[in-house]
Each structure stands twice: as structure tokens, then as C-alpha cells.
Amino acid sequence: MLSKANRVTHPSDFRLAVRRGRRYSAPHCVVHIVSNERSSGVRFGFIVSKAVGNAVVRNKVRRRLRAVAAQLLPNVSVNSDIVIRALAGSAQAESTTLLAEIAEGIDRIVVKV
Template identity: 35%
Template sequence: MMTRRADFLAANRGLRVARQGFVLLAHANEGQGRRLGITVTKKIGNAVVRNRMKRRFRALAREVLPLHGLSDTDHVLIGREGGVERDFAHLREELIAALGRARAGKGDPPRRRREKR
């Protein structure tokens, strides 16, 4: 499990695959094994909603990453607004598809930078 901010910032430089319920970041980590990081911002909801989403992501990762995860890679799941209400089976399918795209090197284009006011 990833806990250090520097690891999350490094993962942000990696491959980005957006799905309906989450965004997957995948970044090679020089032989540190398969690691997971989860982040859910306050925009998603209150603490109860955010913690529920994180629990769902952890259960999803326990089920999917051992079979479909990339070796020696940091995987970061970023919660999106509709992710809490989505069916667990749909989330599983989305994560497997996102990992397949990451394995093939087919990430989404980088996010647009927001202008500073």
C-alpha cells in the first residue's frame, strides 16, 4: 500500500486511464513490487462517502490486481463522482479493461492544465 505523497506524485507522471467510476494511474516503480494507492477527494462527498468508496476500491484491488495487475508498478485509483453508486461488477470490468489498456501502453491524453486566475 502506498502512503507517501512522493509516491503519489511519481505515479501522476505515469500512464493515466480514465473510466466512469475512477481514474487509474500506473507508473513503474523500479522493482518495489505491485503497490496500490487510493485517493478520494472531498469533492466526492463527506467522510462517510469517501471511506465507503475507499473500502470498495480496496476490495476491488484485492480481487483484481493479483491476476491482472502490472508487476513492479504503482497502481493509483482516484475516485470519481459516480463511483460510489456504481455496481461492483461494473467497477471490476472497468478496472480489468483499464489495466489491459495500461499493459498495452494506451493511456488517455494528459489532462488540460487549468489556467491560474
């Protein structure tokens, strides 16, 4: 589980990450990363739209993404906000696939920055 300090909660922070952050597109998700000097660590946020499925499916996908983020948290060393937008096929994807896609996106973006 992600602690409150590791979660993006304000809509303005989501908007900033999506509009101004660097982006990596994968088959099941899109990873947006923007540096954040105000936070003392990495914060994760999740966008799961109705295109993914009904409320039960969306919440299941959100829980799986949170678990993936908790696994990746110790490996990310930059102060940044990471917003993960789930795409329509993410409900059928394996957790290991989501983990690999998100980890690759973070690695590619962080290396570029």
C-alpha cells in the same frame, strides 16, 4: 485486504504516479500506473476527494476500491504503482462496474508499456 507491501503510502509516490504515470479514464474512476523498480511487486493507492461525498461515503468508496484491488492483485504481474482516483459518480456505481473499469484500465495501460 491489501498488505502493507501492496499499498502506496508516501505522498511523493502518489505524486509521481499521477504526474508521470500513464492514465486511463473511465466513467467512475481514473487509473494511473507508473513502473516502480524499488518495489518488489504491485502497489495500489487510492485518491477519494470530497467531490465523492462526505466522510462516510468516501470511506465506503475507499473500502470498495480496496476490495477490487485485492481481487485484481494476483492478475497484475508488473512491478508498478497503481493509483486509482475515484470520481464523483463512484459512490453510486456497483462494485462489479468498478472492478470492470479498473481491470480494463490496467489491461490497456500494461499492454501499452
